[in-house]
Amino acid sequence: MKSNKEIIEIIKQTSREYLPDAEVFLFGSRARKNASSDSDYDILLITNVELLPKDKLPIRTKIRKSLLTIGIRSDILIQSKTEVEIKKNLPGHIVRKILREAILL
Template sequence: MIKENVGNLLKEMLQEVDYKEIILFGSRARGDYSEKSDHDILIVMKNNLTIREKMELSSILRKKLAKEGIDADFIIKSKKEINYYKTKIGNVVREVLKEGIRL
């Protein structure tokens, strides 16, 4: 499934939550993926979520995408967390912000 379709599906699924942006990263963003590659996705939330809320949201999204035949892994961070981690060398958030594709 092409990036735009995944982005549109996620935007539809996230209508009821207060998210800021969706970023595709990893092999799907770089273009060096195989048929078996999953979709690595960072969801930036406007507000903080508890760990439990992040896990629940990730689980719901993963299950809904699986029904569409899409394998996905999620990182869910608040804007505040993104601002903290974006300067940390070696942190995945920093790399996602540099190389990811905004959907």
Template sequence: MTDRALATDLLARDPVLAEIVRRLVDALHPDRVYLFGSRARGDAGPDSDYDILVLVDHPTEPRYRLSQRAFRALRGVPAAVDVVVWDRQTFDARLHVKASFPAMVAREGKLLHAA
């Protein structure tokens, strides 16, 4: 299954995840959005949150402001969501470090949106 087909399938099966991605894309216009953690690995329990990585290409605002915008956009979503915002250039520069956060997301994460 291709990355795009996998994302389409995940979003179709999980309307809450689809709403999370839609709101984040509308609010931040990211380059990429990934699901990572237990939901991406398939071992989530009933109380598991959604771990989301948002990659922004050449952000014009500090990361903390982008994070604030992301959390505001997700108000009212009927699930716990943990959002991490990174700039794409830093993410890509650290991919080669096997124990890094970007490498873990690349290994285990699911790409849900690509601009």
């Protein structure tokens, strides 16, 4: 079984294979350090360029499948820096909540 540190490195490397410019953030129970052994890894990828939703879905799917083949369950959200700037100030928006606990990997 891989250590958490090894898993984090794999997540960063895999994410950057598909989105080389992305900042990779961990959020959720793994970031809060209250994850159970079966918790997935919640990942926010912030890109420099805006992607259409139809372009985000296949990238998310490829990253998730790539991680899953080595036993890493993940949930991935892809947002551009512009999208994050807008959404981080919207009350109740998921991006705003994520940024409160997110850890840059």
